[in-house]
Amino acid sequence: MQPASERFPPHILESIQRQLAEFVAANPGVTLAVLTSGDGFEVAAHPHMPIAQRIAAMSSSLQALSEAILREAGLSRSRNLIIESDGGTIVVLGIPDTSPRLSLAVVASGSEILGRLLWATRSCCAALGRSLQA
Amino acid sequence: MTPDQELKIVFTGPMGAGKTTAIRAISDVPPVSTEVDNSDRTACDKESTTVALDYGQLLLEDGTAVRLYGTPGQERFGFMWEILCSGAMGVVLLIGGSSSTALADLSSYAQTFQRLNPDQPLVIGVGRATCADGRQLDAYAAALASRGIVAPVFDVDVRRREDVLLLIETLLCILEAQVPEAEHAAR
Numbered sequence: 497m498q499p500a501s502e503r504f505p506p507h508i509l510e511s512i513q514r515q516l517a518e519f520v521a522a523n524p525g526v527t528l529a530v531l532t533s534g535d536g537f538e539v540a541a542h543p544h545m546p547i548a549q550r551i552a553a554m555s556s557s558l559q560a561l562s563e564a565i566l567r568e569a570g571l572s573r574s575r576n577l578i579i580e581s582d583g584g585t586i587v588v589l590g591i592p593d594t595s596p597r598l599s600l601a602v603v604a605s606g607s608e609i610l611g612r613l614l615w616a617t618r619s620c621c622a623a624l625g626r627s628l629q630a
Numbered sequence: 631m632t633p634d635q636e637l638k639i640v641f642t643g644p645m646g647a648g649k650t651t652a653i654r655a656i657s658d659v660p661p662v663s664t665e666v667d668n669s670d671r672t673a674c675d676k677e678s679t680t681v682a683l684d685y686g687q688l689l690l691e692d693g694t695a696v697r698l699y700g701t702p703g704q705e706r707f708g709f710m711w712e713i714l715c716s717g718a719m720g721v722v723l724l725i726g727g728s729s730s731t732a733l734a735d736l737s738s739y740a741q742t743f744q745r746l747n748p749d750q751p752l753v754i755g756v757g758r759a760t761c762a763d764g765r766q767l768d769a770y771a772a773a774l775a776s777r778g779i780v781a782p783v784f785d786v787d788v789r790r791r792e793d794v795l796l797l798i799e800t801l802l803c804i805l806e807a808q809v810p811e812a813e814h815a816a817r
Contacts, residue, residue: 503669533669534666534667534669534681535666535667535668535669535670535679535681536681536704536706536707537669537670537706549706550706550709553681553706553707553709554709556666556681557664557681557682557702557707557709557710558682560664560665560666560681560682561664561682561683563664564662564663564664564682568662595667596666596667596669597666597667
């Protein structure tokens with residue numbers, strides 16, 4: 497099995513890795529950011545931790561389920577997937593203009609304000625999308 | 631129509647074994663699918679892959695409603711296996727007969743799903759069983775027996791409704807046979 501990260505040129509991966517690190521540094525409540533393929537592979541993550549692989553697989557399942565329930569309800573494509581708990585928040589957003597689709601899963605502590613987290617994650621996704629097309 | 635009884639059955643097996651196709655072949659309603667583009671063509675050369683579940687429904691002639699759940703095939707989605715097996719009455723394990731890893735897949739998935747679903751029946755469907763190396767169904771039964779697993783093995787074409795129904799009916803027969811005699815008498 498070819499690791500998902502090896503499907504991208506090294507210079508693009510380096511750029512993605514740097515952007516994820518900057519994103520996490522700029523948002524102190526964010527504890528993990530994982531760039532994920534639609535079929536559940538970790539492409540890149542910051543910080544590096546074993547749980548990132550499982551978060552990648554789980555977020556792709558949840559995103560596929562959210563697409564399925566939107567189809568059943570006759571609604572359009574999923575924009576944001578948000579899971580809130582007392583301890584924190586997980587958001588999963590698609591990277592624009594990627595095919596096959598890539599997503600960014602972000603884990604944040606309870607101190608992070610949802611609106612701010614969504615705004616920052618969406619900005620990061622847009623930047624990642626530009627890097628992937630470079 | 632209100633069903634007389636409801637059963638949950640799980641379809642599992644490795645990537646490309648035909649779980650989505652099997653549920654599509656027998657479901658009375660358009661199945662719920664969570665297929666996405668497959669980015670790992672080295673593992674399995676198919677365009678799409680299930681990443682969460684398949685879901686279908688089947689109403690049998692005796693009024694039994696069967697809820698059909700298909701699992702993702704890859705081990706990285708093992709967390710979905712546990713979720714989907716909760717409350718299941720039995721498991722249909724599909725194996726691609728033309729795969730070079732068919733026997734290893736059989737042993738691995740049969741053991742995993744017997745652990746997740748102890749005491750529930752397991753039925754094996756081997757797809758495309760006419761193998762280039764002449765492997766016969768007996769080899770699959772022997773592989774199971776060597777692991778101490780007793781389960782019927784069928785040669786199936788998962789695109790054919792009657793083949794998939796045979797697997798379901800076999801599961802139901804095993805379940806029926808497990809019902810204590812006192813309960814039979816009360817029916």
